[in-house]
Amino acid sequence: MIEQRYAIGHxxxxxxxxxxxQIKSFLxxxxxxxxxxRRIAVACYEAEINxxxxxxxxxxxxxxxxxxxxxxxxxxxxxxxxxxxxMTPGWSTASEKAREFGFGAGMGLxxxxxxxxxxxxxSTQSGTHVHIAFKVNE
Amino acid sequence: xSVVTYTLAKCQKCMKCLRVCPVxxxxxxxxxxxxxxxRCINCGKCIxxxxxxxxxxxxxxxxELEYYDVKIALVPSALLAAASTVDxxxxxxxxxxxxxxxxxxxxxxxxxxxxNELYGMISDxxxxxxxxxxxxxxxxLIEVKYPMLLEYMVPxxxxxxxxxxxxxxxxxxxxxxxxxxxxxxxIAKLPTSKYPYGDTSSEIDHALSIVDLFPRISKEMxxxxxxxxxxxxxxxxxxxxxxxxxxxxxxxxxADGLEKVQLALDLAEFGxxxxxxxxxxSNCINGCVGGNLLWGNPFEATQHxxxxxxxxxxxxxxxxxxxxxxxxxxxxxxxxxxxxxLEYARVNAQLEQLPGYDCGACGFASCRMMAEEIAAGRATLxxxxxxxxxxxx
Ligand code: SF4
Ligand code: SF4
Numbered sequence: 001m002i003e004q005r006y007a008i009g010h011x012x013x014x015x016x017x018x019x020x021x022q023i024k025s026f027l028x029x030x031x032x033x034x035x036x037x038r039r040i041a042v043a044c045y046e047a048e049i050n051x052x053x054x055x056x057x058x059x060x061x062x063x064x065x066x067x068x069x070x071x072x073x074x075x076x077x078x079x080x081x082x083x084x085x086x087m088t089p090g091w092s093t094a095s096e097k098a099r100e101f102g103f104g105a106g107m108g109l110x111x112x113x114x115x116x117x118x119x120x121x122x123s124t125q126s127g128t129h130v131h132i133a134f135k136v137n138e
Numbered sequence: 139x140s141v142v143t144y145t146l147a148k149c150q151k152c153m154k155c156l157r158v159c160p161v162x163x164x165x166x167x168x169x170x171x172x173x174x175x176x177r178c179i180n181c182g183k184c185i186x187x188x189x190x191x192x193x194x195x196x197x198x199x200x201x202e203l204e205y206y207d208v209k210i211a212l213v214p215s216a217l218l219a220a221a222s223t224v225d226x227x228x229x230x231x232x233x234x235x236x237x238x239x240x241x242x243x244x245x246x247x248x249x250x251x252x253x254n255e256l257y258g259m260i261s262d263x264x265x266x267x268x269x270x271x272x273x274x275x276x277x278x279l280i281e282v283k284y285p286m287l288l289e290y291m292v293p294x295x296x297x298x299x300x301x302x303x304x305x306x307x308x309x310x311x312x313x314x315x316x317x318x319x320x321x322x323x324x325i326a327k328l329p330t331s332k333y334p335y336g337d338t339s340s341e342i343d344h345a346l347s348i349v350d351l352f353p354r355i356s357k358e359m360x361x362x363x364x365x366x367x368x369x370x371x372x373x374x375x376x377x378x379x380x381x382x383x384x385x386x387x388x389x390x391x392x393a394d395g396l397e398k399v400q401l402a403l404d405l406a407e408f409g410x411x412x413x414x415x416x417x418x419x420s421n422c423i424n425g426c427v428g429g430n431l432l433w434g435n436p437f438e439a440t441q442h443x444x445x446x447x448x449x450x451x452x453x454x455x456x457x458x459x460x461x462x463x464x465x466x467x468x469x470x471x472x473x474x475x476x477x478x479x480l481e482y483a484r485v486n487a488q489l490e491q492l493p494g495y496d497c498g499a500c501g502f503a504s505c506r507m508m509a510e511e512i513a514a515g516r517a518t519l520x521x522x523x524x525x526x527x528x529x530x531x
Contacts, residue, residue, distance in 0.1 A: 001479075002479060002482065002483060017408065020408060021404065024407065024408075026482075028283075028285070029482060030475070030478050030479060030482055031472075031478055032475075034285045034286040034288065034289070035286070035289075037285075037286045038286040038407065038409075041286070041407050041408055041409075042408055042409040045408040045409070045410065064479065065479065066474070066475045066476040066479060136475060137475070
């Protein structure tokens, strides 16, 4: 079992994608199947960017054994007011669009769900927790 | 297959080459440089970095000509960009012929055929993307560092190979020994022939380094002439600034130079190149016209292509494209995922003991590589100079 944790700063655009890059290179070192690796990389990147754009910062944790890989994205709020709406492909409010400028808009959550084998989301004002998991057995 | 050769006597052990290698193929062991031949992507960075001429890449020599009855030179489209006018291209072809060839074949009609095949693919392509395959450095880089992008790669069509196959077909009836010599604009193309690097599946006999021919070419230049009818599409394939197809300009991403190429590939892996249908990637600045065995400068070469394109009207070669069976050899026998996780954990435990400076003083390009060596029992923590220093003080 391997566990890793990474901190994500609030609106830390300058470092956007760095954690995903580290996770990606770790998974390459392990030598995961390329197709699986790409699903993980895309989902992880989208979730990391979401955290940077929409949250007050938080933490990404990774846990991996020979059966599965779990990624947890936990932030410190402000939470998503209507999770169901946020899960609709293409959804984005006007102010969010402005903030997402240059970071590809409105395909975050549905795209993450599409990539992962398991997808769970909980959101309150004190924070959002996205948990995604992938089967790794070959 | 790496083409880089090392000369111990010239090496000053400065370890510059270790640090510039993009794939960590170089280590220093027992006071000498070692190049991991199966990891090297032939980018040439180490050769450029060495100011002591300790590293080199050589092709065959013209002395080989005498073993053949009919001698044919293949000239890459990129070399046409070294000439400033079409008139000069003809002088260049005449000069090359005067070095001892019976015929000089312009590859631009074949590159043009490849470009056309690509245009068709780009028009049909929906997201995500296709990745070009004309540059062997980029192809190897993707194999070594970006395995998740392998499935997007265009089949490796090589104009020189297409031309050689045609020449073989046309000359079998001659019943003579026909020697096909490819002039190479970059070191990465040197191993694509039978000699000197032993690709027995190739129809090309010898690969020559253009820069090595340069002294003789410059001496003879102006005294000979051979008519040439270059293909505009072929020139466009070799010059990244010119590669495009009508209506798809915004779908094409061009990246030249390894840094830009790696940035594009990193973003591609995250699915972040939205709206791009084709990535045109080259190791050399401005594409093959900036090849590392050419003597010109890539900026001038690009300008020359713009000039040539105003007048050249040559037609493309008629070739049938079939998927080639160039094998992407899967070298590492697969250990189970469980073993790989354990191994990673073992390496990480060692890595935590190391300073993380990636200074290279131990002879390995990164602390991670050193940690791998220690975990495998081939080195010890005492080999880390920084750590020794800290332990003592
Ligand atoms: S040619 Fe490039 S990949 Fe090969 S050893 Fe030199 S720097 Fe490394
Ligand atoms: S870009 Fe450079 S290294 Fe790549 S094929 Fe062209 S000349 Fe060779």
